[in-house]
Amino acid sequence: MAVTQFNPACSKPRLHSSQLSFLPRNLPRHRHCSFAPLRRTQHARISCSVAPNEVQVPAVKTPDPKSKAECYGVFCLTYDLRAEEETRSWKKLINIAVSGAAGMIANHLLFKLASGEVFGPDQPIALKLLGSERSIQALEGVAMELEDSLFPLLREVSIGIDPYEVFQDAEWALLIGAKPRGPGMERADLLDINGQIYAAQGRALNAVASRNVKVIVVGNPCNTNALICLKNAPNIPAKNFHALTRLDENRAKCQLALKAGVFYDKVSNMTIWGNHSTTQVPDFLNAKINGLPVKEVVKDHKWLEEEFTEKVQKRGGALIQKWGRSSAASTSVSIVDAIRSLVTPTPEGDWFSSGVYSNGNPYGIAEGIVFSMPCRSKGDGDYELVKDVIFDDYLRKRIAKTEAELLAEKRCVAHLTGEGIAVCDLPGDTMLPGEM
Numbered sequence: 001m002a003v004t005q006f007n008p009a010c011s012k013p014r015l016h017s018s019q020l021s022f023l024p025r026n027l028p029r030h031r032h033c034s035f036a037p038l039r040r041t042q043h044a045r046i047s048c049s050v051a052p053n054e055v056q057v058p059a060v061k062t063p064d065p066k067s068k069a070e071c072y073g074v075f076c077l078t079y080d081l082r083a084e085e086e087t088r089s090w091k092k093l094i095n096i097a098v099s100g101a102a103g104m105i106a107n108h109l110l111f112k113l114a115s116g117e118v119f120g121p122d123q124p125i126a127l128k129l130l131g132s133e134r135s136i137q138a139l140e141g142v143a144m145e146l147e148d149s150l151f152p153l154l155r156e157v158s159i160g161i162d163p164y165e166v167f168q169d170a171e172w173a174l175l176i177g178a179k180p181r182g183p184g185m186e187r188a189d190l191l192d193i194n195g196q197i198y199a200a201q202g203r204a205l206n207a208v209a210s211r212n213v214k215v216i217v218v219g220n221p222c223n224t225n226a227l228i229c230l231k232n233a234p235n236i237p238a239k240n241f242h243a244l245t246r247l248d249e250n251r252a253k254c255q256l257a258l259k260a261g262v263f264y265d266k267v268s269n270m271t272i273w274g275n276h277s278t279t280q281v282p283d284f285l286n287a288k289i290n291g292l293p294v295k296e297v298v299k300d301h302k303w304l305e306e307e308f309t310e311k312v313q314k315r316g317g318a319l320i321q322k323w324g325r326s327s328a329a330s331t332s333v334s335i336v337d338a339i340r341s342l343v344t345p346t347p348e349g350d351w352f353s354s355g356v357y358s359n360g361n362p363y364g365i366a367e368g369i370v371f372s373m374p375c376r377s378k379g380d381g382d383y384e385l386v387k388d389v390i391f392d393d394y395l396r397k398r399i400a401k402t403e404a405e406l407l408a409e410k411r412c413v414a415h416l417t418g419e420g421i422a423v424c425d426l427p428g429d430t431m432l433p434g435e436m
């Protein structure tokens with residue numbers, strides 16, 4: 001009896017090595033495989049052409065020694081999408097870059113991305129993972145876990161520490177990597193250290209990412225990091241950059257639901273205004289519960305102004321006290337929510353919060369900063385600012401405080417945004433939500 005050698009790269013679906021001793025019944029025909037250099041990740045890609053009844057050769061990986069963003073293990077073997085189209089219509093592969101990929105948040109997020117719960121069950125993805133020099137070994141561990149998860153939608157994984165390699169052709173850039181504030185470190189020092197990282201990553205995105213890449217900055221201080229990043233990427237629309245304030249929105253919804261005694265899906269129209277810091281403003285004036293203004297449902301307005309606002313602002317710190325580390329799982333959920341809000345139409349009458357470039361905003365907020373505001377999307381990756389929101393004195397006063405903080409942060413990083421010499425006059429050492 002003739003023995004058929006089986007090449008997983010030409011299989012449908014991808015098989016684990018333990019499964020290679022048999023051929024699936026639905027494998028249509030054997031295929032020839034040939035190696036060709038892949039421009040983007042510079043590793044050997046196996047392409048397959050269909051030929052009836054021929055023996056296949058085993059796949060041999062031919063790594064390019066010059067490559068920095070290396071494809072990882074089984075992900076150096078790629079699917080033949082054309083063959084799959086015979087039985088299933090897959091969307092075109094999208095490239096998703098994630099920085100800080102060996103960190104705690106990414107450890108949750110990557111598996112959500114690969115499972116299909118973010119971009120859908122017919123959307124194949126390539127993950128491009130950026131780590132720091134110190135985390136490269138851990139990054140390999142992450143890639144190994146992704147290998148062992150056998151996600152059918154995960155077609156390529158590459159890892160590296162050079163953003164110019166890793167961000168090549170990225171259509172989404174989820175920028176999580178940052179240094180934590182160490183003991184005795186001033187907030188201004190943190191702004192500078194992480195600002196340098198985001199300036200470099202902005203330049204890399206500008207040079208090699210897709211011209212329409214959508215960027216979500218998570219690493220703190222995320223608003224000002226996003227500003228630095230976009231200023232260093234002049235060829236990418238400023239509108240494409242977001243700072244993650246979705247976790248704050250989710251926290252605010254949860255607190256309102258608790259107070260009103262309703263499940264949290266009944267809370268809508270929740271805006272977080274301003275900075276992802278303890279000056280952020282969770283807006284209970286425009287938010288709704290069961291379609292009614294919050295103030296009509298929660299009559300205790302003192303609670304709204306004092307306890308609610310502070311609870312949301314300091315939720316991150318309270319969580320660290322319990323966990324001994326900052327929130328990672330709920331942050332990754334909120335990144336998923338933030339992406340989904342851009343790729344699916346916003347439900348009629350509702351909106352979501354995101355830290356976006358303030359130029360052209362209709363609220364009278366200073367221009368030239370990244371400020372969390374209410375947004376709506378048609379589901380095309382873009383968004384519009386919501387116009388029909390109301391303000392009262394309380395809200396205006398709070399917004400002015402968080403605006404002043406962001407303007408001060410901006411002055412503090414002028415050397416990183418091309419706006420001259422930095423002057424650091426931060427109004428008090430406000431904590432980040434993730435800090436104590």
Ligand SMILES: NC(=O)c1ccc[n+]([C@@H]2O[C@H](COP(=O)([O-])OP(=O)(O)OC[C@H]3O[C@@H](n4cnc5c(N)ncnc54)[C@H](O)[C@@H]3O)[C@@H](O)[C@H]2O)c1
Nearest residue numbers: 100102103104105131132135177178218219220244247331
């Ligand atoms: N915006 C939000 O809502 C929100 C919520 C929680 C945490 N955060 C922030 O997210 C960031 C990451 O949190 P985490 O819990 O995953 O931290 P973590 O320390 O577990 O992971 C950070 C990772 O980034 C890597 N890194 C450092 N410098 C890098 C660089 N230049 N390029 C690529 N990677 C680099 C580190 O090696 C580490 O693996 C922190 O700044 C945190 O404050 C933001």
